[in-house]
Amino acid sequence: MRIGVTVFPGSNCDRDALHAVERAGATPVELWHAEAELKAVDAVVVPGGFSYGDYLRPGAIARFAKVMGPLEEFAKGGGPVLGVCNGFQVLLEAHLLPGALLRNTGMRFVSRRVRTRIEKTDTPWTALYGEGETITLPVAHNEGNYYADEGTIRELEEEGRVVLRYLENPNGSANDIAGICNEARNVVGLMPHPERVSDPALGSEEGLRVFRSVLAAAGAKV
Amino acid sequence: MKVRVLVRPKRGILDPQGEAVKRALPALGFSGVGAVHIGRLIELEVESADEVEGMCRRLLANPTTEEYEWEVVS
Amino acid sequence: MKVRVLVRPKRGILDPQGEAVKRALPALGFSGVGAVHIGRLIELEVESADEVEGMCRRLLANPTTEEYEWEVVS
Amino acid sequence: MNIQETYTSLGLSDFEYDRILELMGRPPNYLELSLFSVMWSEHCGYKNSRPLLRRFPNTGPRVLQGPGENAGVIEVGEGWALAFKMESHNHPSAVEPYEGAATGVGGIIRDVIAMGARPVALLNALRFGPLDDERNRYLFREVVRGIGGYGNAIGVPTVGGEVEFSPAYSGNPLVNAMCVGLIRADEVVRAKAEAGEGNLVVLFGAKTGRDGIHGATFASDELTEESEAKRSNVQVGDPFAGKMLIECSLRLLERNLLVALQDLGAAGIASSASEMAARGGVGIELDAEKVPLREEGMEAWEVVISESQERMLAVVEPEKADEVLKVCERYELDAAVVGRVTSHGELRVFDNGEPIGSVPAEALADAPVYEREVRRPAYLDGAHRFDPDALPEPDDYNEVLLRMLAHPNLCSRASVYEQYDSEVGSDTVVRPGADAAVLRIKGTKLGFAVTADVSGRHCYLDPRGGGAAAVAEAYRNLSCVGAEPVALTDCLNFGSPEKPDGYYGLSECVDGMAEACEVLGTPVVSGNVSLFNETERGAIYPTPAVGMVGVFEDVSRHATPGFKREGDMVVHLGD
Ligand SMILES: Nc1ncnc2c1ncn2[C@@H]1O[C@H](COP(=O)(O)OP(=O)(O)O)[C@@H](O)[C@H]1O
Numbered sequence: 001m002r003i004g005v006t007v008f009p010g011s012n013c014d015r016d017a018l019h020a021v022e023r024a025g026a027t028p029v030e031l032w033h034a035e036a037e038l039k040a041v042d043a044v045v046v047p048g049g050f051s052y053g054d055y056l057r058p059g060a061i062a063r064f065a066k067v068m069g070p071l072e073e074f075a076k077g078g079g080p081v082l083g084v085c086n087g088f089q090v091l092l093e094a095h096l097l098p099g100a101l102l103r104n105t106g107m108r109f110v111s112r113r114v115r116t117r118i119e120k121t122d123t124p125w126t127a128l129y130g131e132g133e134t135i136t137l138p139v140a141h142n143e144g145n146y147y148a149d150e151g152t153i154r155e156l157e158e159e160g161r162v163v164l165r166y167l168e169n170p171n172g173s174a175n176d177i178a179g180i181c182n183e184a185r186n187v188v189g190l191m192p193h194p195e196r197v198s199d200p201a202l203g204s205e206e207g208l209r210v211f212r213s214v215l216a217a218a219g220a221k222v
Numbered sequence: 223m224k225v226r227v228l229v230r231p232k233r234g235i236l237d238p239q240g241e242a243v244k245r246a247l248p249a250l251g252f253s254g255v256g257a258v259h260i261g262r263l264i265e266l267e268v269e270s271a272d273e274v275e276g277m278c279r280r281l282l283a284n285p286t287t288e289e290y291e292w293e294v295v296s
Numbered sequence: 297m298k299v300r301v302l303v304r305p306k307r308g309i310l311d312p313q314g315e316a317v318k319r320a321l322p323a324l325g326f327s328g329v330g331a332v333h334i335g336r337l338i339e340l341e342v343e344s345a346d347e348v349e350g351m352c353r354r355l356l357a358n359p360t361t362e363e364y365e366w367e368v369v370s
Numbered sequence: 371m372n373i374q375e376t377y378t379s380l381g382l383s384d385f386e387y388d389r390i391l392e393l394m395g396r397p398p399n400y401l402e403l404s405l406f407s408v409m410w411s412e413h414c415g416y417k418n419s420r421p422l423l424r425r426f427p428n429t430g431p432r433v434l435q436g437p438g439e440n441a442g443v444i445e446v447g448e449g450w451a452l453a454f455k456m457e458s459h460n461h462p463s464a465v466e467p468y469e470g471a472a473t474g475v476g477g478i479i480r481d482v483i484a485m486g487a488r489p490v491a492l493l494n495a496l497r498f499g500p501l502d503d504e505r506n507r508y509l510f511r512e513v514v515r516g517i518g519g520y521g522n523a524i525g526v527p528t529v530g531g532e533v534e535f536s537p538a539y540s541g542n543p544l545v546n547a548m549c550v551g552l553i554r555a556d557e558v559v560r561a562k563a564e565a566g567e568g569n570l571v572v573l574f575g576a577k578t579g580r581d582g583i584h585g586a587t588f589a590s591d592e593l594t595e596e597s598e599a600k601r602s603n604v605q606v607g608d609p610f611a612g613k614m615l616i617e618c619s620l621r622l623l624e625r626n627l628l629v630a631l632q633d634l635g636a637a638g639i640a641s642s643a644s645e646m647a648a649r650g651g652v653g654i655e656l657d658a659e660k661v662p663l664r665e666e667g668m669e670a671w672e673v674v675i676s677e678s679q680e681r682m683l684a685v686v687e688p689e690k691a692d693e694v695l696k697v698c699e700r701y702e703l704d705a706a707v708v709g710r711v712t713s714h715g716e717l718r719v720f721d722n723g724e725p726i727g728s729v730p731a732e733a734l735a736d737a738p739v740y741e742r743e744v745r746r747p748a749y750l751d752g753a754h755r756f757d758p759d760a761l762p763e764p765d766d767y768n769e770v771l772l773r774m775l776a777h778p779n780l781c782s783r784a785s786v787y788e789q790y791d792s793e794v795g796s797d798t799v800v801r802p803g804a805d806a807a808v809l810r811i812k813g814t815k816l817g818f819a820v821t822a823d824v825s826g827r828h829c830y831l832d833p834r835g836g837g838a839a840a841v842a843e844a845y846r847n848l849s850c851v852g853a854e855p856v857a858l859t860d861c862l863n864f865g866s867p868e869k870p871d872g873y874y875g876l877s878e879c880v881d882g883m884a885e886a887c888e889v890l891g892t893p894v895v896s897g898n899v900s901l902f903n904e905t906e907r908g909a910i911y912p913t914p915a916v917g918m919v920g921v922f923e924d925v926s927r928h929a930t931p932g933f934k935r936e937g938d939m940v941v942h943l944g945d
Contacts, residue, residue, distance in 0.1 A: 009610070009613075009614055009701070009702055010523070010610050010613050010614075012523075012524070012525025012613065012794055013525070013794060015795070015796075016794070016795065016796040019796055019812070020796075034700075048794075049525060049794075050522070050523040050525070050609070050610065050613070052316050052320060052610060053312060053313070053316050053523060053608070053609065053610025053611075053613075054523065055312065055313040055316040055317060055334070055610065056262075056281070056282070056313065056316075056317055056334070057284055060281060060284070061281075061316070061317070061320045061324070064281070064320070064323065064324040064325075065323075066323075092286075093284070098286075099286060100284055100286040100287045102235070102236060102238065102287065103238045103239060104238070105236070105238050106238075107238055107239065107242045108515075108788075108789055109515075109518050109519075109522055109789045109790075109791070110788060110789075111522075111787075111788050111789065111790055111791045111792060111793070112788050138793050140522070140791040140793065140794065142522075145236070145238070147235065147236065147286075147287060148286070149286075172236070172238070193793070195796065196793050196794075196796055198796075199796065201799065201810055201925070201926065202796065202797075202798065202799055202810070203799065228337050229337070230337060230339065243338070243355065243356070246355060247351065247355065250351075250354055250355055252347050252350065252351050252355075254342060254343035254344065254347075255340055255341065255342055255343075255351075256340070256341030256342070257339075257340070257341045258338065258339070258340050258341075259338070259339045259340075260336060260337070260338050260339075261336070261337040261338075261339070262334060262335070262336065262337055263302050263303070263304060263334070263335040263336055263337045264317075264332070264333070264334050264335075265304070265331075265332070265333045265334075265335070266329055266330075266331070266332050266333075267329065267330030267331045267332075268328060268329055268330070269328035269329075269330075270328065273326055273328070276326075277321075277326055280324075281324060281326070305606075308579065308580050308665060309581075309604065309606055310576075310579060310581060310605075310606040310608065310664070310678070310679070311606075312606065312607075312608035312610060312611065315577075315608070315664075316608075316610055319702060358466075358468075360465065360466045360469075360604055361466060361469065361604055361606065
């Protein structure tokens with residue numbers, strides 16, 4: 001299985017995501033922002049970082065990059081797409097997911113480990129977790145405070161589209177939301193970084209199943 | 223021509239920056255300050271004003287959380 | 297009364313945001329854009345305008361790198 | 371301004387001006403004088419500290435590159451090496467804390483890139499006045515924000531550091547940044563413009579503006595009210611451009627397109643070019659009009675000494691120049707051929723073909739050296755008369771303990787390091803909060819540990835002992851996580867060397883550090899000096915920050931603090 005990782009100017013977790021994809025057992029494929037092609041990948045990760053320096057708004061400029069055209073089509077066609085941190089912000093700006101990420105209420109960058117709960121396992125990125133399972137994930141962001149209007153939040157909750165929830169909310173996020181999916185459930189955005197806890201050498205492998213899940217989902221389909 | 227775009231948080235949207243400034247003011251001895259809102263000021267040199275509305279809608283403001291206004295200043 | 301403060305990078309000071317946005321615009325399909333500068337818009341409710349100048353100088357703008365202007369809007 | 375006022379305003383002494391006349395054989399023009407002023411400042415020329423720095427041991431079995439290059443390099447094993455250096459950004463941070471700290475981080479990252487290494491870890495050593503003062507709180511908050519703002523965005527993890535508060539630093543904060551880079555041992559790049567005549571000089575990165583003209587001269591002056599007026603030329607960091615610069619530089623090196631690489635620091639293109647020329651024993655000619663500009667109406671001399679951030683200078687073989695420019699375009703960086711290597715041994719600057727300055731590169735590199743008077747300061751007698759037994763016995767030890775734990779110099783640093791991304795890169799094995807940070811080298815079992823340490827108060831009370839203790843503490847911190855300490859970088863933050871008291875502290879601290887380095891077998895492979903850290907109220911504590919690096923053959927065998935299991939024995943080692 002081939003998993004693509006987009007690289008925008010200023011992405012800085014791209015190499016980490018490629019590493020995690022490889023550890024999960026898939027073939028990592030770099031997707032350069034200026035090329036409008038997905039290189040026949042089976043899934044795409046939009047990694048974290050500061051695409052375009054987070055200038056204007058995080059993700060606001062990246063979402064117009066050439067690679068985003070085919071990526072949007074891929075997502076609308078049901079292809080599995082994961083956005084992590086800045087990648088989540090890009091997917092929101094591209095309207096592949098609803099809502100927005102505001103400044104952390106503490107007005108500071110927060111970098112720490114937080115406990116989270118897997119709320120839904122019916123997405124290609126969380127299938128190998130147990131529903132209600134608690135995992136500890138790193139967060140590192142300035143703008144991770146999830147916001148959507150009341151109606152949208154209600155819809156997300158009712159449709160079971162809150163995929164990951166903070167048990168220790170680091171940023172003021174509405175309903176402790178740490179991750180959501182789209183209606184079709186193939187597009188997932190997460191604020192915490194599963195790729196940073198995907199290697200026992202770094203003390204934890206709790207995030208690796210995110211990447212293994214998409215492999216398993218693909219295996220099931222083939 | 224020069225265009226000025228003002229982007230501000232939509233009413234009712236949490237504005238942590240504005241809140242932080244509001245909280246900091248009394249400590250500096252400034253009292254009597256009510257609501258504070260912080261947004262973005264964008265100044266552009268453009269050849270024509272035709273594309274400004276599109277730029278605002280698609281790029282300069284996020285319609286989910288922000289509202290904008292713009293004017294030609296010179 | 298409501299006061300509007302515009303804060304922008306001082307002339308000659310690097311404005312990395314403005315530069316990055318300007319560079320990105322053509323690729324996004326917006327052409328004919330010259331200089332782009334990005335600053336802050338601050339809107340305050342105050343009881344009197346007497347203290348606004350001081351607030352700008354001490355908190356709202358960084359006098360080392362930014363310039364500001366303000367006006368009473370209502 | 372007459373000529374004497376001009377060179378004085380540039381920070382040059384009468385003696386130094388006479389020496390310039392001698393070296394040049396004619397009066398220098400303003401551009402030439404500016405170059406001398408920067409290259410002979412303490413920051414670049416080490417005119418007060420060079421004889422002292424010679425006391426440090428700087429060789430060892432693992433040392434691949436000692437002092438003299440952009441960063442020192444040590445060997446880890448299996449062909450891997452680490453390049454590292456620490457540098458001060460004290461004065462810029464005192465004036466504009468956010469940007470001062472941010473550009474300090476950017477600058478040290480570029481030193482490491484210039485060695486051909488990928489930056490993999492950042493540390494910082496910080497000093498501020500007490501937090502009950504508003505200005506100190508502001509400086510502390512903004513410096514930390516600036517370090518995070520730059521490091522987080524550029525994607526290099528900030529894995530450690532240290533911070534202390536004391537009235538000695540009120541109005542003169544210290545901001546020292548350290549960067550560690552990873553590189554293959556046989557791919558270390560050196561900033562020499564060798565390989566001869568005809569090669570081209572390429573400038574790439576951000577556009578050039580009027581930033582920080584004469585910043586380096588300013589950095590070696592005492593801070594006075596007057597320097598507040600110089601604030602308009604503050605440099606602003608752009609971590610986004612910095613990130614592109616890392617990737618672009620590494621790509622250029624990987625594709626073997628460069629002969630030499632050098633970062634741009636104080637006095638910009640002209641000083642970097644003169645350093646490259648001096649090291650390579652060649653000459654360089656620059657065409658000021660070829661430099662991509664951000665501002666209109668810049669004079670040629672301003673263009674070549676501007677300190678705009680996020681730029682690098684490379685020497686390139688002519689047939690590879692197009693390829694180099696193409697790679698820069700991929701990373702959306704400006705790039706231009708701005709000059710060429712020649713055999714005349716001078717740095718010559720042209721403006722549209724008109725010569726506007728010419729200096730022998732050797733002369734610039736050859737700053738005068740001062741041996742200052744050393745005198746033991748009188749305060750030491752008083753300070754040593756302290757009798758701990760005279761302290762009153764506390765009524766309640768619990769309360770004293772709680773008060774100590776709450777003291778800004780002892781409390782948890784989590785509120786600082788939680789503003790730094792310490793994990794980006796996915797190599798951080800032990801995060802901030804332990805005695806030293808531990809990182810792995812992907813694809814191997816190897817790893818390394820880093821720490822930054824110094825106690826200014828100790829150095830004030832006992833400069834020699836304090837200097838030695840800084841090295842020893844760093845050594846202990848590395849040992850505690852299980853690493854083999856290898857080598858260190860340092861940043862000597864002191865007051866004015868022209869005052870005998872101040873010079874005494876500097877000289878003694880260096881002696882103490884050197885002794886400890888000898889005994890412990892940890893050579894100094896790079897470093898930086900920041901003198902004249904004085905305000906109207908006096909000098910800072912002598913503060914020689916030490917950044918030490920240790921290695922692991924098997925990084926899985928590291929240790930962390932914290933009790934692990936109930937029932938384990940607690941043992942106290944040492945006396
Ligand atoms: N300015 C800073 N930046 C990043 N990390 C810091 C900073 N100051 C302290 N730390 C981290 O906090 C922890 C405790 O610091 P410190 O009290 O100086 O430790 P020690 O006394 O063991 O050297 C260390 O892991 C250190 O790296």
